[in-house]
Amino acid sequence: MKPYTFTGKEKNAVYVKDLSKKALLELGIPADANPSDKVFNPNFVAYDDLPHETKVSNEATTMSLAKSFSSFLCNTKGILYSEEDVMAMLQIAIRKVNSIEMMHILHGNHVAWCALAFMRSGKMEADIKRQFYGQNDIDFYVKDIGTIMPAMLYSLAILGIDPMEEINNLKVDLYGIEDVARTTQSFMKKYEQKAKAA
Numbered sequence: 001m002k003p004y005t006f007t008g009k010e011k012n013a014v015y016v017k018d019l020s021k022k023a024l025l026e027l028g029i030p031a032d033a034n035p036s037d038k039v040f041n042p043n044f045v046a047y048d049d050l051p052h053e054t055k056v057s058n059e060a061t062t063m064s065l066a067k068s069f070s071s072f073l074c075n076t077k078g079i080l081y082s083e084e085d086v087m088a089m090l091q092i093a094i095r096k097v098n099s100i101e102m103m104h105i106l107h108g109n110h111v112a113w114c115a116l117a118f119m120r121s122g123k124m125e126a127d128i129k130r131q132f133y134g135q136n137d138i139d140f141y142v143k144d145i146g147t148i149m150p151a152m153l154y155s156l157a158i159l160g161i162d163p164m165e166e167i168n169n170l171k172v173d174l175y176g177i178e179d180v181a182r183t184t185q186s187f188m189k190k191y192e193q194k195a196k197a198a
Helices: 021-027 052-076 083-095 100-121 125-133 138-158 163-167 177-197
Strands: 038-040
Touching (some): 052 083, 052 100, 083 100, 083 138, 083 163, 100 138, 138 163, 163 177
């Protein structure tokens, strides 16, 4: 059988469980890889080209960041936390990705993704078993950092902090993060104009 080459036009995801043992070896996918991890993701396209449901999913998980701020800061600073507290939380999370601040952000993000997955499939057994009987590997955290980082950089930009400077402190490699940081820099201008007007 001739090997299949992905073109990017595929409509469905391909998961680890879909591949033969030979394909797993050729691609260097570990034997203990999560069977439900995506090998090919058809949603890896420009945002405007995403299906409506996927856009809504991404927007819903972005809202988790605001909930993570309030959850963490209400417990550490009290209910009257400030914009400076939010900036400090974000900067610590980016500079030290294994900090309690980042873990709090990732937890909020992961809960949102789990809720969305349950709403789509109506199943949660596999995920619960994985949390009770397994352990998440580093790839789990890096993927979640990648999904929430654009919202974190946008938040910094609207608070007047340069996202490009902040990602210089990031200790993990995230595909395309420089492009995201450059894009979010444009929101700093709106902050500066607002500050001047005040």
